Ligand code: XMP
């Protein structure tokens with residue numbers, strides 16, 4: 375593959391690396407206060423949440439443990455169906471634990487809504503959500519996000535863990551993919 379500037383494949387950068395860093399630090403201060411004196415298990419949703427998990431976990435001045443889940447929505451195309459299949463389950467028993475789900479993006483909300491009730495059924499002390507991005511105009515179910523990075527327009531975005539066809543995850547900012555990439 376030719377080496378090239380992947381930012382050239384974007385029409386627009388929505389959120390710069392520095393804005394993400396600043397916002398995550400703010401969220402970490404809230405999390406530290408809310409979980410003071412309590413155990414905290416971060417549950418990352420693969421693969422999109424890898425970057426936000428790595429930065430959030432290292433910014434937190436709080437003892438944490440981390441675990442990962444991989445899920446896939448049944449259904450065709452890019453639309454989430456709400457019917458979710460677990461591709462990789464947690465290694466951790468959630469009984470009595472304080473769980474914070476770490477997600478890249480809330481689009482329709484259907485995936486998280488399913489995940490939330492799945493994890494709550496495992497007997498945790500608490501389950502909350504931290505998501506870097508949310509598309510309010512795409513919401514099909516109400517999701518109570520305790521820690522939110524940014525609301526964004528209803529456009530397909532890539533970067534900072536988010537992919538198009540597995541590419542652009544390593545972009546440091548979040549941007550809108552140019553139409554010529556799709557065709
Ligand atoms: P729902 O609709 O269930 O879907 O909230 C959430 C999942 O869909 C993926 N997703 C995106 N991935 N750019 C991406 O790269 C986007 O704009 C986008 N919108 C949704 C993502 O995996 C998320 O967890």
Ligand code: MG
Nearest residue numbers: 419422478479
């Ligand atoms: Mg995801």
